[in-house]
Amino acid sequence: MKNIASAPSTSRLAIFSLVFGPANAILYWISDIYKFPIFSFYPATYRMEWGWTPTTVDDGPAMYWYGWIATALIGSTLLGLLAAFSPVAVRQKVPPAISWLIPCLLVPAMVYSLKFYWR
Amino acid sequence: MEEFFSGSAFWTFLLIAHGLLSVALLGALTHQAMAVLKSKKAGISGSPNFIRRFSAVAAPAYVNVVCVLWVLSFILGGWIYSEYRIAIRIPMEQQELFKTVGTFELKEHMAVFGLGLLPYYSYLWKNSVSTSEESARRWVTVFLAAACWYTFLAGHIVNNARGFGS
Numbered sequence: 439m440k441n442i443a444s445a446p447s448t449s450r451l452a453i454f455s456l457v458f459g460p461a462n463a464i465l466y467w468i469s470d471i472y473k474f475p476i477f478s479f480y481p482a483t484y485r486m487e488w489g490w491t492p493t494t495v496d497d498g499p500a501m502y503w504y505g506w507i508a509t510a511l512i513g514s515t516l517l518g519l520l521a522a523f524s525p526v527a528v529r530q531k532v533p534p535a536i537s538w539l540i541p542c543l544l545v546p547a548m549v550y551s552l553k554f555y556w557r
Numbered sequence: 558m559e560e561f562f563s564g565s566a567f568w569t570f571l572l573i574a575h576g577l578l579s580v581a582l583l584g585a586l587t588h589q590a591m592a593v594l595k596s597k598k599a600g601i602s603g604s605p606n607f608i609r610r611f612s613a614v615a616a617p618a619y620v621n622v623v624c625v626l627w628v629l630s631f632i633l634g635g636w637i638y639s640e641y642r643i644a645i646r647i648p649m650e651q652q653e654l655f656k657t658v659g660t661f662e663l664k665e666h667m668a669v670f671g672l673g674l675l676p677y678y679s680y681l682w683k684n685s686v687s688t689s690e691e692s693a694r695r696w697v698t699v700f701l702a703a704a705c706w707y708t709f710l711a712g713h714i715v716n717n718a719r720g721f722g723s
Contacts, residue, residue, distance in 0.1 A: 446687045455676035459697075462673025466666070481639035501642050503665055504635070507672075514673060534693035537677045538700045541670040548666045555659025 448529040454522035456532055460540035461517040466510035467544050471551055475505020476512070568640050572716070575633040579709050582626040585619045590702035592616040593695045616698075620682040623701070624675050631672055634712075638665070645719050657718045664711035667704040674701060 446452070469475055473490040480486070482498030493499045521532065549556075588611065595612035605613075641661075649658050674697055681694035 446690050447684065452680055452684070455680045459674040459677050463670045466669050466673075470666075479639070481642050499642060499647070501639065503638060507635075507669055510669065510673070534687075534690045535696075537674065537693050538696040541674065541700060544670070545667070548663060552659045552662050555655045555662065557655060 446530075446532075446534050448526050450522040453524075453529045453532060454518040456534060456537055457521040458514045458518040460536045461514035462510045463541040463544050465513040465517075466506055467547060467551075469506045469509040470502075470548075473502075474509050475502040476508040477505045478502055479504050568637065568644075571633055571637050575630060575637060576712070578626055578630040578633065579705075579712070582623065582630055583705050583709050585623050585626065586698070586702040586705045588612075588614045589616045589619045589623065590699050593698050617682050620679055624679055627671060627675060627701075627705075631668055634668065641715075645715070649715075649719055654718055657715060660711045661715045664708045668708050671701050671704040671708075 475490055476488070478487045478489065478491040478500045479502075480494075480497035480499070481501055483496075485497050487500075490502065490505075491500055521529065591608070591612040592614050593616060595609070646658060646661075677693075678697050678701060681690055681697060686694060
């Protein structure tokens with residue numbers, strides 16, 4: 439563990455990884471709430487459909503979790519790259535605290551999104 | 558691989574492998590989180606007790622293994638999830654075990670949040686950091702440990718409610 443720097447790093451790797459985590463959490467939450475999985479998967483028949491598709495009689499229940507993860511990972515990679523290649527003045531304004539604060543704040547939102555089950 | 562096992566034995570094998578990886582991950586992250594929380598109180602004198610000994614680990618040494626274990630455990634968990642959706646969740650919903658199902662749904666979300674934090678977690682532990690980054694390192698590590706504990710316990714609860722083969 440080294441502690442010698444006086445200001446947060448603005449290197450591209452630091453900013454990419456800093457933005458990637460919270461962006462992943464936000465995009466995952468959005469894709470869950472607003473039904474934006476890149477694909478839906480039917481585990482009973484191993485069938486895959488692009489976008490959000492409902493459970494069907496022939497294919498059984500649809501799974502969206504894989505699609506939400508894909509949405510979040512692709513989107514957060516793009517946002518991370520955008521932040522990493524932004525001007526240094528912009529990169530300096532990204533606070534390291536968002537890395538853990540945003541996922542922490544989204545946990546109650548995820549709990550609320552599951553209110554159907556808390557009965 | 559599925560051809561060499563019966564369906565149930567195959568999924569049980571995957572579940573046990575997933576569980577063992579999770580135990581290792583839980584141990585590593587708990588040691589590391591305790592180390593960063595105790596390091597804030599460095600300088601407190603006193604005789605070494607269990608907590609001090611538990612926290613007195615070389616925290617940076619855990620970084621690579623935590624990342625690898627989280628990813629491997631995530632992949633196995635994701636694989637098992639397709640079987641869970643059919644063989645476990647539907648019967649649990651029919652039995653109206655809604656809180657158990659909800660607890661497991663939240664586990665999926667926590668695992669994804671943790672996965673997204675791994676690149677920054679790795680960066681923070683492997684590079685020189687400022688004071689604000691040091692704080693971020695502490696709380697990212699604590700968040701990962703808390704998420705790991707939650708996912709572990711939620712998986713255990715679901716397995717108790719309706720494990721494979723039950």
